[in-house]
Amino acid sequence: MAFRWIGKSHDGNTVTLNKLVECPVKFPEYATDTWLNTNQDIVRKGMVLDVETTGLNQTDDVVIEIGMRQFDFNKNTGEILRLGKSYSAFQDPGRPLSPEIIALTGITDADLEGQKIDWAHVDQLISETCLVIAHNAKFDRPFIDRKSKTSTERIWGCSFKQVDWNSKGFTSPKLELLNIYHGFFTDSHRALNDVDALLYLLSHTAHDTDKTYLHELTNNAKRMMTHVIASSAPFESKEHLKTRGYSWDNTNRFWSKIIFKDDVKNEVTWLEDTVYCGPFNGIQRDIALMDNFK
Structure with a gap:
């Protein structure tokens, strides 16, 4: 399918x-203050968040910038109804x-000197x-x-x-390319810019469903996921596994991927037919909703 x-x-x-410029989301005409106040049963508050860091190592590297913006959305339609509080700050590492990192983000040591993120405020915004x-x-x-701590208790x-x-026809899910495909761009790779870009992107309607991208995301965020581990997979099956989207865990020495739980049956059938040529010899681990992407 060709994308629009x-x-x-x-x-x-x-x-x-x-x-x-900022976040030019168009709200539905019905989303007046009166409607929002009288339809709290279907109004939910979400948040888009982005960080810039000193590197890719989640143990040794640290956050140098955070951007976050709250928004209200219709849980039935995925329409964004109103923008809420935002926060952006630097952190001296x-x-x-x-x-x-300087080339990627445009952030310099001078920008960060003496700066601190108010993590208590971040925690409060997430809690809402x-x-x-x-x-x-x-x-x-x-x-x-x-x-x-509140982040660990939220669904991501x-x-x-x-x-x-x-x-939907998009050959790459990189945010910068998706933005371009949807007719806009942002300055530099900065946290709040990326937050506003993503929120605006998610407000667009998919031409194949007439629903917003946010509608698909929120529905999928409520689906249970399972970690499928293809342990003891034959060496000669590695190209099949890579093509199928499996990643190699060099520490534990196995191929694995995370999929929706309701897709596990078909995945096991594929593994039995293509990888094991017999009974499934791997492991399935269900993931609690609040533990996704940890």
Whole structure:
């Protein structure tokens, strides 16, 4: 299925991109203050969150910038009804940034000197929401969980994994490319810019369902997930496993992936037919909703 490239000219030769200014979400006409106050049974408060860090190691690296924005949404339709509180702050890591991180984020050592994130405030904002969304929650969540107890008690959603971009014709789920496909771009790789970009992206309607991307994400965030471990998989099956989306755990020496629990039966059948050529010899571990992406 070909994706709908917003901003593409009729002749297909040019694309117009608009710079994202703040978060230009269009709210449904019915979402008045009166309606919101009288329909609290279907109004939920979510949050989009992003961090910039000193590197990719979730044990040794630290957060240097956080961006977060609350929003109200209709739990039945996935429509964004109202924007809420936002917070953005720097954190001095106590050591110089690498040239790679400076180039990626545009953040310098001078920007961070003496700066501190108010983690108590972060914790309070998270406590007011029922769902925390990041574009790569498996990366962002461990950094936040280390600093916020409330984060460990919340359901996290992942727009990278819990929206089926491929079925909509998008060949890459990278946020920067999805933004471009939807006709806009942001300045630099900065936390609050990425938060507003993601929230605006999720407000768009998928042409194959006429539902917002947020609707798909929130529905999937409520589905149980299972860690499927293809232990003792034959060496010659590695290319099949890689193509299927399995990752190699070099510490525990096995291939695995996380899928929706209701897809496990079909996955086990595939493993039996393609990998084991016999009974499934792996492990299935169900994941509690609040433990997703930890």
